[in-house]
Amino acid sequence: MIKACIFDLDGVIVDTAKYHYTAWKRLANEIGLDLTLEENEQLKGVSRMQTLEIILKKGNLQDKFTPEEKVALTTRKNDWYLGFVVKMDENEVLEGVEDFLKTLQNNNIKIGLGSASKNAPKILEVTGMAKYFEVVIDGGKVKKSKPDPETFLLGAEGLGVLPSEAVVFEDSYKGLTAAINGGFYTVGIGSSEILGEAHLVLDGVKDMTLDKLHSMNI
Ligand code: B16
Ligand code: MG
Numbered sequence: 001m002i003k004a005c006i007f008d009l010d011g012v013i014v015d016t017a018k019y020h021y022t023a024w025k026r027l028a029n030e031i032g033l034d035l036t037l038e039e040n041e042q043l044k045g046v047s048r049m050q051t052l053e054i055i056l057k058k059g060n061l062q063d064k065f066t067p068e069e070k071v072a073l074t075t076r077k078n079d080w081y082l083g084f085v086v087k088m089d090e091n092e093v094l095e096g097v098e099d100f101l102k103t104l105q106n107n108n109i110k111i112g113l114g115s116a117s118k119n120a121p122k123i124l125e126v127t128g129m130a131k132y133f134e135v136v137i138d139g140g141k142v143k144k145s146k147p148d149p150e151t152f153l154l155g156a157e158g159l160g161v162l163p164s165e166a167v168v169f170e171d172s173y174k175g176l177t178a179a180i181n182g183g184f185y186t187v188g189i190g191s192s193e194i195l196g197e198a199h200l201v202l203d204g205v206k207d208m209t210l211d212k213l214h215s216m217n218i
Contacts, residue, residue: 002185002213004166005104006155009115010044011171012189012205014092014127016117017044019084024055027077033059041194045172047116047145048074078119085119090128096206101132103210110134112155114168116145116175135159146174149182156184167216169205170195185216 010016021040028035033055043051052074056062065073104111112135113120120138124130135158137151144150149163156166168179171189176198179186187202188195195201199216202208 002109002165002167002217004110004112004156004159004161005213006112006114006152006159006166006168006179006184007205008045008168008170008172008175008189009113009117009120009123012094012169013097013113013129014088014094014123016085016088016123019081022084023077023080024051026080027052027073028055031056031059031061031073033061045116045146045170045175045178047139048078048118050145052077082119082122085123085126088123088126093127093129094204094206096204096208098129098132100205100208101129105132107210109213110159110161112159113137114151114155114175115139116151146172147177147181149178149184152179152182152184156182164217167213169208170198 007013025035035055043054046054052070053062101111111132113133114137116139118139121136124133124136135155137155141154142150152168153163156163163183167185167187169187169189170176170179173194176186176188176195180197186198187200187208188198189202189204192201200212
């Protein structure tokens, strides 16, 4: 019996990946590096500081900056990113998401968020989605980031369900791996080339139904 759904944020509820990419690319350019869209794919679901480390490593610059300078670089990137976030509203919620959240509520299925982003509560607020989420686990609440399952395990614990009673919706390979490692049912949002290990792969939450949800653990 499925009792809860736990959603990733970026790439599942909203498409903030394009804003992360613009802000990281600007930072990369400032320190003499480039960042392609393909490279950006590897950054999805990765925490802020780990993302910086990956970008620096690409240019062999990981030892060029002190820990304090690295914090300052991530703060600069986040300030640019927040410039996009403050302009977001309910129109940025991906197709079908709000309808499906309402369906879950109407059928007493608990709803949680499991995101690597420290900005997750703010994004839920500006898009009007906060009211649907009983538990929000964001990047500030975990010690180990995805692919470690901590994010989703804390989500399940907060909702009072077992991983085997919950479905995780994820768009990134690292996030999907985190959910699988935690023993959850999984829905991959995106391409089956990247997310083929999920129990079900869909183009978007718009393609999810209550029937599909309940047939996952038959
Ligand atoms: P922040 P998700 C992740 O969100 C993004 O996919 C990733 O690109 C970002 O670096 C990470 O959040 C941290 O975000 O800088 O806002 O704390 O996909 O786990 O919802
Ligand atoms: Mg994501």
